[in-house]
Amino acid sequence: MTSGKHFDSSQRLAADFVIIGSGSAGSAMAYRLSEDGKHSVIVIEYGGTDAGPFIQMPAALSYPMNMGLYDWGLSTEPEPGLGGRRLVTPRGKVIGGSSSINGMVYVRGHPRDFDHWAESGAAGWSGADVQPYFKRMENAEAGEAEWRGKTGPLHVRRARMENPLYGAFIEAGRQAGFEVTSDYNGQKQEGFATFEQTIHKGERWSAAKAYLRPALKRKNVSLVRGLARRVVIENHRATGVEIEAHGQIQVVEAKREVIVAASAINSPKLLLLSGIGPAEHLKAHGIDVVADRPGVGGNLQDHLELYIQQECTEPITLNSKLGLFARARVGLEWLLFKTGDGATNHFEACGFLRSRAGVDYPDIQFHFLAGAIRYDGKAAVRGHGFQAHVGPMRSKSRGTVRLKSPDPRANPEIRFNYMSHPDDWTEFRHAIRLTREIFGQEALAPWRGKEISPGAHVQSDDELDAFIREHAESAFHPCGTCRMGAANDNLAVVDPECRVIGVEGLRVADSSIFPRITNGNLNAPSIMVGEKASDHILGRHPLPPSNQEPWINPRWQVSDR
Secondary structure (H helix, E strand, O other): OOOOOOOOOOOOEEEEEEEEOOOHHHHHHHHHHHOOOOOOEEEEEOOEOOOOHHHHOHHHOOOHHHOOOOEOOOEOOOEHHHOOEOOEOOOEOEOOHHHHOOOOEOOOOOHHHHHHHHHOOOOOOOHHHHHHHHHHHEEEOOOOOOOOOEOOOEEEEEOOOOOHHHHHHHHHHHHOOOOEOOOOOOOOOOEEEEOEEOEEOOEEOOHHHHHHHHHHOOOOEEEEEOEEEEEEEEOOEEEEEEEEEOOEEEEEEEEEEEEEOOHHHHHHHHHHHOOEEOHHHHHHOOOOOOEEOOOOOOOEEOOEEEEEEEEEOOOOOHHHHOOHHHHHHHHHHHHHHOOHHHHOOOEEEEEEEOOOOOOOOOOEEEEEEOOOOOOOOOOOOOOOEEEEEEEEOOOOOOEEEEOOOOOOOOOOEEEOOOOOOHHHHHHHHHHHHHHHHHHOOHHHOOOEEEEEEOOOOOOOHHHHHHHHHHHOEEOOOOEOOOOEOOOOOOOOOEOOOOEEOOOEOEEEOOHHHOOOOOOOOOHHHHHHHHHHHHHHHOOOOOOOOOOOOOOOOOOOOOOOO
8 A cells, every 4th residue: 555655765754743653543543634634644654555365355364463564573571470471462563553453353342441431530531422433433334323323434344144153152142141232332232242343345444444545545644654763852842753764764743743653562662762751761771851751651451361162063163164275265255256254354253241240341252253263373173163262351450561772673571461460360260161151051052062172171260270371362452551541640641632741742542542441352442542532633622422321231230141
């Protein structure tokens, strides 16, 4: 993908707004800030084109996040709670950012997630406040009309549910006594449901396709390829971005504002390189302190998940599609017609449940897959199987992103501190046992073989804990490292209008500003942040808040179902 506008290093690069990162939020802002034609926008992106079947074919999703061409190649420090394992932390190094390499699952999050944001200092970001922005961004194929958008740039479709295992999983949840819902992105999130996907006409519908490509057709938007090294700050005001491009260092000037939208890992890294962060940490790396913000790089959160795998007694799973000839056939059908098994992400059924009585909205998520294989495409089970990815949604563990060196090319030090809070263990054990209960229902009986993973022999708390320590994987939902909060909150990094506290003309708008992680996949709320931040940046009145009330289970105080 090219912008149609190329620059040589002798040209003066300048725009009203300079956005670092072309990901979920950055692409949305490029589109909205340039929409009325009054302002010029430059988007800085280090990664290359999003063309090519590995990105555009939904079923190929495990490839791009494992390719150095499209991924930053980040990983954590050894995680003590996971037996010292280092976990990969994929982030999109490509046009469209992580929306070009993600699993294409569309989950807004629960309105109560955003109510919590507002209660923790992010005034104006409650469930009622963000609902109109979700509507504005969506072009939803289905769902409740009053809750869902039908005219936005982001195409959202319902999974096709052609494999009988998907319907059986939802029915098994109902048989276990849980709710079912016709639209988990509408009024009622709680329950088992058909997944929604950012797939359109059989192809991945990334933020690049929804927002950036249309924006780049405008005369006032340009894409500049280069590595952002730091934000240039003069007299406590951001005036531009220093980039490295074609082996040379130059400055992209921002006449009005610089907006950092570089991910929950690279956004805090850029602030730290620019002198914004914990003063002692900056001094230790020889960086002059511009603003002592101890919260920069703190509050790092993620979702962990386990794969609970069951043998399938009938040859109807994806495992039959993994051979060379079968893959070729799937690929050919997709290339010719954009249909078939290549045109889905295969995450087609889901569940959002509460872990216990007294929890008022869901804190466990299921992704169900009609196959037994790891997210990265490695280690498929021999024979046939199906699996649920399950994990708690609101871990109390918090981590950090720190500099390893003042060199902008060096990867940062990432520590999630996974499983460092005792409640994580209780919640995960419950999630495993709950999955077994659902898999044990009558609806799945015609296909249910023996349990593959963890295996029926793994039963006690200690045995489950050992399995969690060895096998828990990231769901790749990092967020929280430039937390939004009240301007007088010492640990907040940005105020409720996404302005970096203590520096003029600088904002952060991406998943790094989440005060707390939402209960689901993060692409939708990240795009919403880009949409809402655009109105703040342009000085517009926010869209009027919704007066709709989300469904809360009337039994929440006495039962988990």
